[in-house]
Amino acid sequence: MMFNILTYLEKSAAQYPDKIAFADKDKSITYEELVKRSKGIGSQLAKQFSPRTPIPVFMEKSVDTISLFFGIVYAGCFYVLLDTKQPKTRLDHILNTLNVNTLITSMGYDRDLKKIEFAGKVIYLEELEEDNVINENSLMKIKEQALDTDPLYGIFTSGSTGIPKGVIVAHRSVIDFIDVFTETFGITSEDVIGNQAPWDFDVSVKDIYSTIATGATMQIIPKQFFSFPTKLIDFLCEREVTTIIWAVSAICIISTLKGFEYKVPTKLNKIMFSGEVMPVKQLNIWREYLPDAMYVNLYGPTEITCNCTYHIIKEDYEPGDVIPIGKxxxxxxxxxxxxxxxxxxxxxxxxxxxxxxxxxxxxxxxxxxxxxxxxxxxxxxxxxxxxxxxxxxxxxxxxxxxxxxxxxKDFQIKHMGHRIELGEIEGSMESIHEIKRACCIFENNKIHAFYDGAIDKKEIVRGLKKTLPVFMIPNVFIQVEQFPITKNGKIDRTELKKKIEGEDVVQA
Structure with a gap:
């Protein structure tokens, strides 16, 4: 019976001591090195923090950051990653909610730290590792007193309220989910997982813990590569990535920008996506170039530990069809x-x-x-x-x-006396051949339809009238060259709303 995710790490380190566990653009770390480094960090943190204390980490994702995460867990505490590029007001709210006056960072983030004007105590990773003596007795006592219901990590999500809420996830929740997740999709020590998701976004939990549970390797993809499909595909090929668990918009970056015409990452055999509805056209492009890979539609919010349903795609879908979220x-x-x-x-x-x-x-x-x-x-x-x-x-x-x-439920609107779901309109728009992707927003009592595709607005209306009643035809159509994306890889609706003023109304 497992009570702590560190059992994953230590078991994989015993089986694959010299194997690369995590690698970023600049460095890598083996399983044996990761256990030793994390235990050293944990031994130092245990002197300063009581168990079950939240410890904010002000860093970008990297080999250093993952070492710190597990060091925090060895100390019996739980980690909360702070995005170094987030606005000061959001970071202040998170720190106030956590009720802490200490954060951990690395010396390379001093400039970002100055911008948020943090007045509390700053602990540097480099300081923690100056005296890297492992106190096995201290760590063992912490482990003996730990429960599987103790917190492992916190992720702040705004959701519909717009105010960051800190979802706290226990070891037991992650263990029960990851055991099933890796078994269901056949993730093993042979896999190389290509990490796209930011580490303050729950998709990354599947990457991190699937890796250490199976003895796989995780390659941390630089986020700037998602603006350059050729660099992204080169990375996938060079690092021999077999498994990706990405946000839908990240998947679509490669297919909409015709990345496969440059090169096909042939080692990929497991392609999973979540966060938004996958456009069938984009899925079909992927299936054309990688027909033998397993494609999985995942669904679930942060509050239920990553995902609660899945659908392994075996059927063929046409634009306008609904891909199930499954069982x-x-x-x-x-x-x-x-x-x-x-x-x-x-x-x-x-x-x-x-x-x-x-x-x-x-x-x-x-x-x-x-x-x-x-x-x-x-x-x-x-x-x-x-x-x-x-x-x-x-x-x-x-x-x-x-x-x-x-x-x-937030996207279900009342318009012209009718209850309408914006997702249904988006699906109908994406069934039109020329439209790659669509997103609808209800603002100022009008339905605004954003679309990526070379087609006249009146042609869109003619196409929609074949599938939708008149009251569901959008009032305004706005063409975009590329959808703005949030840091979590979803369409940025806040940015789209800024484009609404001054657009012409197209009468249905």
Missing amino acids: PFPNERVFLLDDENKEVKEPGKKGELCVSGTAVTLGYYNNSEQTQKAFTQNPLNPYYLETIYRTGDLAYYNENGLLCFASR
Whole structure:
């Protein structure tokens, strides 16, 4: 029985001591080196922090950062990565929520640190490693007192409130998820995982812990490469990456910019995506160039430890088809509730997607009000305590009994007396041959449709009238050369809203 994720690390280090565990653009570290380095860091941190204390890390993702993460875990604490490029107000809010006056960084981040005017205590990684003596007795005592329900990491997500909320995830949640995740998709020590996601985004959790659980190698892809498809593809080829678990927009960067015409990374055999609806056109481009790879549509918010459903894509899809989010992972209960808290089972009827099981996280740190709203008692179970997470997403079952994502409840609008889901409009737009990708925003009582593709706006209206009622035809169409992307790899709707003023209305 595993109680701590460090068991993954130590087991892989025993099996593959000299194998590269993590590598960034500039350096790499073996499993044996990682355990030794992390234990040394943990021994120093244990002198300064009590167990179960949040420790903010002000660094970019790297081999040094992963060593620090595991050092924090050896000290019995949990880590929270602070994005060095985030605005001061957001970072202040995170630090205030954590109620800490100490952060850890590396000397290379002094310039960024000065910008946020942090007044607390700064501990440098280099200082922690000056006296890199491992105190095995201290680490053993910490381990003996630890529980599998202790926090492992915190990730701050804004969600619909716009205010950062710190999702706190326990060791048990990660262990139960990663064991199933790696087994379901056949991730082994032979794999090389190409990390795209920022480490303050939960997609990275699958990369990090799938790596150490199986003895695989993780190659940390420089984020600037996602602006240059040729550099990105060269990296995938040179580092012999076999597995990618990326945001949908990151996947689409290669296909929309015709990266495969330059080179095909033939070692890739597992391609997984999540975060947004995958445009069928882009998926089909990938399947054309890498027909033998496994493609997986993953679904799930940070609050349930990465993902709760999956669909291994074996069927052919045409633009306009809905790719299912599939079925629940083992040990997770996923169900739909209507507005009266009754379970929805019949095909085609929408309900809010809810999740229970050990993957449900510990709630929001230092935020009982938001925790009580989202993490509630299962209304279908009046007999004993069963916490569920209400995702705020609308979904339905298709005729094959597979779950399909409909839209965010936030994206369900009331327009011209009708209840409309913007995701349905986006799907219809993407079925038009010339449109690569679409995104709809409801603002100023108008539906604004953004699209990437060489097509006249009136032609779009003619095409949409074949599939949508008139009241669902967008009022405004805005062409973009390329969609703005958030740091987490999703379409940046805030940036799109800035383009809305002054656009012409196209009458349906």
